[in-house]
Amino acid sequence: MKHFVVGVDIGGTNVKLGIVDPSGKMVARSAFSTKDFIRSPRALIDAVCANVLALLAQEGIAKARVAGVGIGLPGLVDVKKGVVRILPNIPGWSEVPLKRVLEKKLGLAVQLENDVNMITLGEWVYGAGKGMNDLICMTLGTGVGAGLILDGRIYRGPGFAAGEIGHVPMTEDRSAICGCGSWGCFERYVGNQSLQEEAARLFDRANISLEEVSSKAVKGEKKALGFWAAVGEKVALGLIGPINILNPRCVIIGGGVARSFALMKPAIEKVIKSRCMKTQAEMVRFVKARLDDSAGIIGAEVLIRHEKR
Amino acid sequence: MKHFVVGVDIGGTNVKLGIVDPSGKMVARSAFSTKDFIRSPRALIDAVCANVLALLAQEGIAKARVAGVGIGLPGLVDVKKGVVRILPNIPGWSEVPLKRVLEKKLGLAVQLENDVNMITLGEWVYGAGKGMNDLICMTLGTGVGAGLILDGRIYRGPGFAAGEIGHVPMTEDRSAICGCGSWGCFERYVGNQSLQEEAARLFDRANISLEEVSSKAVKGEKKALGFWAAVGEKVALGLIGPINILNPRCVIIGGGVARSFALMKPAIEKVIKSRCMKTQAEMVRFVKARLDDSAGIIGAEVLIRHEKR
Numbered sequence: 001m002k003h004f005v006v007g008v009d010i011g012g013t014n015v016k017l018g019i020v021d022p023s024g025k026m027v028a029r030s031a032f033s034t035k036d037f038i039r040s041p042r043a044l045i046d047a048v049c050a051n052v053l054a055l056l057a058q059e060g061i062a063k064a065r066v067a068g069v070g071i072g073l074p075g076l077v078d079v080k081k082g083v084v085r086i087l088p089n090i091p092g093w094s095e096v097p098l099k100r101v102l103e104k105k106l107g108l109a110v111q112l113e114n115d116v117n118m119i120t121l122g123e124w125v126y127g128a129g130k131g132m133n134d135l136i137c138m139t140l141g142t143g144v145g146a147g148l149i150l151d152g153r154i155y156r157g158p159g160f161a162a163g164e165i166g167h168v169p170m171t172e173d174r175s176a177i178c179g180c181g182s183w184g185c186f187e188r189y190v191g192n193q194s195l196q197e198e199a200a201r202l203f204d205r206a207n208i209s210l211e212e213v214s215s216k217a218v219k220g221e222k223k224a225l226g227f228w229a230a231v232g233e234k235v236a237l238g239l240i241g242p243i244n245i246l247n248p249r250c251v252i253i254g255g256g257v258a259r260s261f262a263l264m265k266p267a268i269e270k271v272i273k274s275r276c277m278k279t280q281a282e283m284v285r286f287v288k289a290r291l292d293d294s295a296g297i298i299g300a301e302v303l304i305r306h307e308k309r
Numbered sequence: 310m311k312h313f314v315v316g317v318d319i320g321g322t323n324v325k326l327g328i329v330d331p332s333g334k335m336v337a338r339s340a341f342s343t344k345d346f347i348r349s350p351r352a353l354i355d356a357v358c359a360n361v362l363a364l365l366a367q368e369g370i371a372k373a374r375v376a377g378v379g380i381g382l383p384g385l386v387d388v389k390k391g392v393v394r395i396l397p398n399i400p401g402w403s404e405v406p407l408k409r410v411l412e413k414k415l416g417l418a419v420q421l422e423n424d425v426n427m428i429t430l431g432e433w434v435y436g437a438g439k440g441m442n443d444l445i446c447m448t449l450g451t452g453v454g455a456g457l458i459l460d461g462r463i464y465r466g467p468g469f470a471a472g473e474i475g476h477v478p479m480t481e482d483r484s485a486i487c488g489c490g491s492w493g494c495f496e497r498y499v500g501n502q503s504l505q506e507e508a509a510r511l512f513d514r515a516n517i518s519l520e521e522v523s524s525k526a527v528k529g530e531k532k533a534l535g536f537w538a539a540v541g542e543k544v545a546l547g548l549i550g551p552i553n554i555l556n557p558r559c560v561i562i563g564g565g566v567a568r569s570f571a572l573m574k575p576a577i578e579k580v581i582k583s584r585c586m587k588t589q590a591e592m593v594r595f596v597k598a599r600l601d602d603s604a605g606i607i608g609a610e611v612l613i614r615h616e617k618r
Binding site for chain 1: 442455465472555557583
């Protein structure tokens with residue numbers, strides 16, 4: 001019986017791999033550094049193959065017992081054709097027919113997916129979104145993105161580019177230039193870089209980390225508590241539009257900043273309650289992502305075995 | 310053969326009715342004033358029934374040839390239960406089990422739908438959205454709303470409240486109070502009231518109509534052309550977020566202000582091209598609604614005969 005799924009989460013820093021069983025449990029995992037294989041797509045593809053096969057061998061799992069391999073990628077992926085269109089942070093990846101190449105090399109069924117969508121699939125079925133048909137799964141980190149589950153299916157958009165919640169305009173401040181070419185984007189206010197600059201200003205120390213500001217807040221330091229309440233408020237301001245448009249049952253918040261979710265939650269709920277439309281405000285719940293950095297691997301199980309296409 | 314569908318478009322001013330054939334053509338229509346029957350839901354329901362039956366009799370169409378009746382309503386509708394939850398502009402309508410009541414009275418299958426969603430269904434299948442699986446159908450009028458077709462299905466949200474594009478925040482200007490209880494909403498900048506105030510200011514005449522400003526622009530008057538370009542720019546600013554999130558193939562623009570669509574279109578396209586993400590900007594097209602005030606009746610044909618539920 002094709003019992004297992006292999007998940008591969010390709011990031012700009014690390015490639016993480018895992019074997020997932022039909023209950024969504026990761027039974028084995030490994031990782032390697034992306035940098036060592038960044039010189040060409042071919043080098044990275046070979047490393048992915050070698051590591052997938054090594055992990056299966058290590059666990060004594062024959063290919064016949066593997067339903068497929070799900071690959072999460074940090075960029076634009078044509079899920080239907082199985083082509084990586086572009087990876088902004090990994091050079092050389094443009095229109096790579098990765099599904100076909102990997103299937104030939106591995107002798108296993110392969111599905112590609114955008115990394116944030118993969119996390120969304122994992123959180124939806126096995127994490128914070130269990131049992132819900134309509135949700136936004138937002139990742140707060142260097143970048144700010146989201147995956148959308150609508151009417152019980154992942155919504156990717158016809159160009160596989162949906163969910164770009166980080167690029168909802170918040171202001172018309174032209175000095176808040178964004179990497180996307182626009183300005184005033186949500187990401188410019190709640191992305192890690194902005195939060196770190198804000199923390200450095202507030203605590204008058206250039207090298208203060210967001211983790212340290214969290215620790216201070218947990219200890220009850222007023223200034224740190226105020227910092228996270230202000231972040232929560234900004235996060236909520238960016239969510240008013242998406243929530244009014246999509247009327248989701250929940251917003252899952254993941255990514256590095258989600259470590260401070262409990263410190264932000266009251267401010268988020270207060271803003272949404274007062275600013276969103278009645279039905280939307282009453283229905284939506286805010287929850288912390290549950291699968292941490294496993295979501296992008298566990299999501300492969302959903303992609304390969306559950307999702308209707 | 311159950312050939313025909315009856316569409317009923319209930320508005321705050323008029324109730325419009327029509328008989329639609331399987332090609333989406335309206336073969337007969339009638340209308341009556343809402344005000345004459347506004348004293349109670351029962352009075353309005355009786356008037357709807359009498360007018361539906363009269364129109365069928367007039368056309369010599371037996372009930373056996375009618376597949377169903379689709380009712381569009383200006384408010385929150387539980388489409389699954391067939392209950393009108395609330396109509397903000399028609400008093401007394403709260404939790405009315407309209408589907409059940411009408412089916413009993415008419416002896417015909419009845420489906421309820423929100424009016425903007427009904428327009429969206431009509432434009433999608435028989436109007437400006439033909440052949441597209443992913444679109445936003447926006448109505449610009451006193452209120453600003455939208456219907457969403459995503460992955461080839463209408464997306465209503467779990468509370469039937471999705472599509473509230475008019476309540477995406479554009480600014481944090483607290484003086485721009487909105488009827489929804491929030492402030493700075495898109496509707497506050499592109500709703501009819503704001504546009505009329507802006508026109509009155511610009512032309513220094515309190516009673517100037519938007520139609521007149523359109524006529525002036527069509528004649529080439531610079532000030533009027535500038536007015537519509539500025540409206541187009543504001544419309545586009547409100548669409549950046551929804552387009553980045555949903556990656557639609559097209560945005561259909563309807564409602565009274567859409568009469569001036571051609572005057573706004575270049576400004577809309579310019580802003581979206583420079584401010585939206587690359588894939589989204591390249592894919593999206595802006596089109597004028599095609600079915601005018603018939604969309605809300607023709608949509609009933611889609612609701613009753615085509616839509617998978």
